Amino acid sequence: MRPGLAHDILDLTSEHLVLVLTAMAIACAIGVPLGIVLTRRESWRSPVLGVANILQTIPSLALFGFLIPIPLIGGIGPRTAVVALVVYALLPILRNTMTGILGVDAAVRESATAMGMTPRQILRQVELPLAARTILAGIRIATVTTIGTATIAAAIGGGGLGVFIFRGVASVDTVQILAGAVPAALIALIADGGLGWIERKLAA
Amino acid sequence: MLRFSKVGYRVNGCEVLRDLSFDVEKGQTLVLLGRSGSGKTTALKMVNALLTPSSGEVLVEGRATSAWDPIELRRRIGYVIQETGLFPHFTVAANVGVVPRLNGWAPERIAARVDELLTRVGLPAGEYGRRYPRELSGGQRQRVGVARALAADPPILLFDEPFGALDPVTRIEVRREYTALARDLGKTTLFVTHDVREALELGDRIGLLAFGQLQELMPAAEFTGARSAEALAFLKCLDDGPA
Numbered sequence: 293m294r295p296g297l298a299h300d301i302l303d304l305t306s307e308h309l310v311l312v313l314t315a316m317a318i319a320c321a322i323g324v325p326l327g328i329v330l331t332r333r334e335s336w337r338s339p340v341l342g343v344a345n346i347l348q349t350i351p352s353l354a355l356f357g358f359l360i361p362i363p364l365i366g367g368i369g370p371r372t373a374v375v376a377l378v379v380y381a382l383l384p385i386l387r388n389t390m391t392g393i394l395g396v397d398a399a400v401r402e403s404a405t406a407m408g409m410t411p412r413q414i415l416r417q418v419e420l421p422l423a424a425r426t427i428l429a430g431i432r433i434a435t436v437t438t439i440g441t442a443t444i445a446a447a448i449g450g451g452g453l454g455v456f457i458f459r460g461v462a463s464v465d466t467v468q469i470l471a472g473a474v475p476a477a478l479i480a481l482i483a484d485g486g487l488g489w490i491e492r493k494l495a496a
Numbered sequence: 497m498l499r500f501s502k503v504g505y506r507v508n509g510c511e512v513l514r515d516l517s518f519d520v521e522k523g524q525t526l527v528l529l530g531r532s533g534s535g536k537t538t539a540l541k542m543v544n545a546l547l548t549p550s551s552g553e554v555l556v557e558g559r560a561t562s563a564w565d566p567i568e569l570r571r572r573i574g575y576v577i578q579e580t581g582l583f584p585h586f587t588v589a590a591n592v593g594v595v596p597r598l599n600g601w602a603p604e605r606i607a608a609r610v611d612e613l614l615t616r617v618g619l620p621a622g623e624y625g626r627r628y629p630r631e632l633s634g635g636q637r638q639r640v641g642v643a644r645a646l647a648a649d650p651p652i653l654l655f656d657e658p659f660g661a662l663d664p665v666t667r668i669e670v671r672r673e674y675t676a677l678a679r680d681l682g683k684t685t686l687f688v689t690h691d692v693r694e695a696l697e698l699g700d701r702i703g704l705l706a707f708g709q710l711q712e713l714m715p716a717a718e719f720t721g722a723r724s725a726e727a728l729a730f731l732k733c734l735d736d737g738p739a
Binding site for chain 1: 582584
């Protein structure tokens with residue numbers, strides 16, 4: 293073990309976590325409400341999902357590059373990285389929120405309406421609880437991919453565990469690469485396990 | 497109490513209901529009998545403003561449904577459907593208590609009412625209240641559906657083939673219980689079915705629908721004497737053994 297490596301791992305891991313958590317918080321804050329809106333406006337569905345789909349297909353390294361010259365959201369540093377990560381996390385959250393709510397049994401929705409629930413009450417008391425599992429599954433997929441993609445943030449000065457990986461690749465240093473890859477994989481596994489556990493709790 | 501006045505309904509140029517007029521007196525039960533696609537469910541859904549007539553109007557307590565606030569209207573109407581529409585994530589007790597809760601009743605009052613109703617439909621709250629709908633049989637779910645519709649003591653009840661998905665034995669059982677309950681309650685009821693026996697057993701009057709039009713409208717006791725072609729087709733089912 294090289295001197296200072298353990299310390300660096302801790303530092304970069306926490307940077308990595310901040311990137312992921314910030315991006316996921318923003319992606320959920322946009323994706324869930326937008327997903328709900330899509331269930332209410334059928335005509336918005338294909339354009340919005342289409343755009344989200346296209347964004348998803350841009351290679352991540354290219355997307356980080358594209359964002360650099362854009363004012364306000366772009367530039368070098370973690371802010372640009374978060375924007376790119378949000379873009380990637382959006383689609384699964386958006387799509388699962390929409391399919392989760394649309395998947396609620398029509399008879400259940402009809403009787404909620406017939407009992408005199410307002411649309412807001414139906415959303416909060418019936419649709420969201422019944423869709424919660426599907427929505428969470430989307431968040432889980434998005435989180436795990438974001439943890440992996442966040443390693444590329446280092447390419448544009450966003451920090452995180454990718455710093456090790458890029459440094460390791462440049463200097464052909466396997467230890468450095470592993471110092472970035474192993475913690476990232478561990479975080480992904482823990483996040484996947486934890487969110488999966490909550491998902492099963494919701495199903496029970 | 498409940499009046500259909502020249503109600504028509506069209507969807508995509510297709511006429512589902514035409515010139516439908518009838519009354520349901522306070523405390524009476526009118527059964528709308530008809531085949532699948534006759535428009536009976538469409539008519540029913542106009543009462544609680546799930547659908548709006550294309551022409552004519554439906555009057556509830558003398559006021560057109562279009563003039564009611566839909567939320568207020570629906571809170572005054574109990575609604576039971578074949579698929580029950582019970583909330584799968586609510587316990588039986590919570591399902592029954594939905595409308596009282598929406599109406600802002602105190603928790604103790606809701607609990608007492610839920611107890612009372614569950615006992616009444618033969619599912620004592622102590623034993624069944626904490627279960628979830630998926631843990632009940634079809635007949636039990638339907639009983640919970642009836643209890644839920646009655647919870648806030650609405651003056652009007654709507655039933656859409658409530659016993660249609662049950663096996664024949666359970667269907668007759670639940671129907672018999674319901675008939676006894678309905679007699680006690682004396683609610684204004686509109687009941688939709690394709691089962692002529694059910695119509696004869698439950699209805700004070702029977703309205704026979706075919707192709708969106710009333711073929712017959714008469715006291716249930718006289719229905720066996722009806723002579724329209726559609727009525728004869730339904731009456732023939734009575735001879736063909738148990739439905």
